[in-house]
Amino acid sequence: MTRKVLMKGNEAFGEAAIRAGCRFYVGYPITPQNELVEYMSRELPEHGGTFIQSESELATINIAYGIGVAGGDCLISSSSPGIALMQEGFSFACMAEVPIVILNVSRSGPGIGGIQPGQSDYFQMTRGGGNGDYRIPVFTPATMQEAVNTIYGSFEIANRYRNPVSIMVDGMMGQMMEPVVLPEAKAPLAEERIAAEKPWALVGRGTKPTRNVIKAYAPNTTILETQVLRLFKKYESMEAELPEAVLTDVEDAEMVFVAYGSAARIVAEVMTILKERGIRTGLIRPKTVWPFPNGAFDRLGERTKIVVSVELSMGQMIDDIERAVRGRYPVRLINRAGGIIPTSEEISRIAEEMIGAYR
Amino acid sequence: MDKKVFIIGGHYGSGKTEVSLNLALENRAERTKVALIDLDIANPYFRSREKTEEFSKYGIDIFGNFFRDEVTLEIPALAANVRAPLEDPETVSIVDLGGDGSGAKVLVQFMRAIENRDFEFYCVINRNRPETDSPEKAISMISEIEAATGLKISGLVNNSHFLTETTADDIVAGAVFCREIEKRNGIPLRINCCPERLTDDFSAKLSGADRSVPILPIRMIMRDAWLDQILTL
Structure with missing residues (x-):
């Protein structure tokens, strides 16, 4: 473990992701999570990572979908109304089984709401606004240290289940300062290791006899139902393994x-x-x-x-x-x-x- | 502290607002007219203007942005009357800037009111913030604030705390850190901030020239007690 530092929530969230080996971040500014976007824009390139400020939240989730499909560990973040705009993409990422880590620094609503903290995204996060039968785990840390540890561990969980994983913290957690002990930095997944670690990822056919295909689409009812049942086997495992x-x-x-x-x-x-x-x-x-x-x-x-x-x-x-x-x-x-x-x-x-x- | 204008800048999250509010209270104990000017238009939470009502009870006026819905919306603007205390030679003004160079830049538009006054421009330093945890990084932050405002920092304020986990040794380490900055760029350490509960412990640990640096006892004003509840992890 490294030494204790005093950090603002949004900065600590970003640093936790970088230390987990995340090298891709996509986001669009919205209060009260702007410091995270700023932090990633400054720090991620220093670690050889890629920071993308997207043109909208819809673009954010779909760029992340592309990064996830190619085997990258990607963090996206926003706040309540911005998360609402991403919901269609969440549904698609679940159907196509794309790991993405989603952070919601929530504010009050409905509508544009206000920039002060809120927990009124509970339905949005646990039930979701996307279409179809899908589930996304939602972690709710209450201290900065717990948030750092959760984000640090979330990439492994997303990859293990091949599913998006979300962390919901309210605006106060994003804005307040707290002492944290940052975890040891993990090496990012090297590009040449992706095919071995994530055999499903689209990294080029290489010498394999068949190519990987990832799609959020099933051509007939039987195939679609089979896929939904398969997803729900996975969600059953989550229900057994993740509650805390x-x-x-x-x-x-x-x-x-x-x-x-x-x-x-x-x-x-x-x-x-x-x-x-x-x-x-x-x-x-x-x-x-x-x-x-x-x-x-x-x-x-x-x-x-x-x-x-x-x-x-x-x-x-x-x-x-x-x-x-x-x-x-x-x-x-x-x-x-x-x-x-x-x-x-x-x-x-x-x-x-x-x-x-x-x- | 016979100056009338104190400008408080520093890295964001260094504790400028708590320092400013406490400095205002300390000045109010000796002077009749004390104003706090909140020029932080970067931070959406924890702004000193949230304490306007509480501070009016102490006889301290807080100036800033008073558009009615400003606390819930983000309007990076200032009310015209923020200039008034700066133009009144009888008022002690504490100017609470936004963080870093970008947050401090707003000061430039008040230069005509400030330049003729005998002012101090303090830079608050918390060495426990990762972006100012080495003298090099802290000096670079100081230069950034000076470049953005066109003013020279005249003194350092050691505010090296860990909130409720702060020990007297943390503050001593902060003072040593500020002395190192002083040695390199000549900007003197002017104030040691110390949580009220630790002032005796901290004073006992000081020696030599450090004993003559004023200690500002810090009472947490912006931070509600519930934020520091210890939860089982």
Whole structure:
């Protein structure tokens, strides 16, 4: 491990990708992720990489598709409305099984929204706006160190499943500073090694008897259904292998919060406040939201009276929580929208009222 | 600190805004008229003008961009009245610049108001930022800011912290780092910033000429406590 440095989220995300061996970045400026675009434009060429500022988000995803098809490890990034513009490309990349790492530094919406942080892209990221049956894993780190580690590991996951992988952090995580220990730099995949490491990649036929073909198209219903079923075998493996959550004090808690990203950091302060007021709380912090860590909710015991989702949205994660809870506990929501971050005192006061009704 | 205009520049993320706000508070303890001029039109979050209401309670006016929706939109523009405190000889003005040369450039349009004043142009240095972690890189940053503004940096502000993880040794290492820059380009170390909780520890570690450099105790004003909650990884 290298020494500790103080970095802004967006810079640290870029550096994590470079250290993972990523040598291709495509992006288009949008607040609050602009520092990442700037960082990659400056740093990637220094490492022999290629930085492309595309003419639009639609171009971003499709250039990344081309890089992925040719066996390159590529990062793309944007913020909420920019991610919306890429959705068609996500669907195509899933169908054609193209590994791409997607970073969404999310802001509030809908429409153009605002530049302040939001978590209202939960549906966009976990359900997707592209057409057809497809899935993309969504990682939701809550600290800079965790975000760095996640991005560093995401290229391997994308390549392992031959599928796009996404990381969703809110604008606050992109803009805030935090000390991080950067991981060791990995060597990028050398061009002459691509054919061996990624035998599916389009690197030229060479001496092989047949050429590789990658396409987001099936000529008839039988072939299309076969491909969809094949994809869903892969998504089943993801559901078994990828879900992750951090559980804090849940065994003894009468009130269990569920929160990810910045919201989880506020909840950590809320838990200290409520402890002083005699309320036993716990936290389930999903590190992946698709696949959702359903198993974490089986750890709740008889003492739990209520599960509370804390979100910077109108309550998009709550559907997944209800599915995981399966009627065992009432599920409620504490939230703000529009880019407003609730104070820990505000959340504590509402939580106190809520638990009062179940005691 | 008998000067009336303090311009605070530096690498982005070096802590210019926290330094500016704390410097304004310190000046307010001794002077009646203190203004903070927020010229950061590069950063979308953590701008000193978000603290306008809180600072008016301390008797400090914050000037910047006050278009009504400016905090949620990005409008890289400034209100006309930002010039007023600079033109008032009785007001102590703290000028909070945007990061790097590109963020500092906006200062040029206020040159006529500044050039006749007795001002200090400080460069905030945090040696824990990867882009200013060697004297060479820090000196290059200083030159970039000087080239963009056409003004010479007159002093260094050591702000070498790691947020809540800062130790007194980190700040000492920052002071040594600034002394090395001073040795190479002649720009003196003028202020050591230190989290309030560490001022005694830090002072005890100083010797010789370093003891005469003023210490600015830093209270976190921009950064909410929830950002520094420790989460289980």
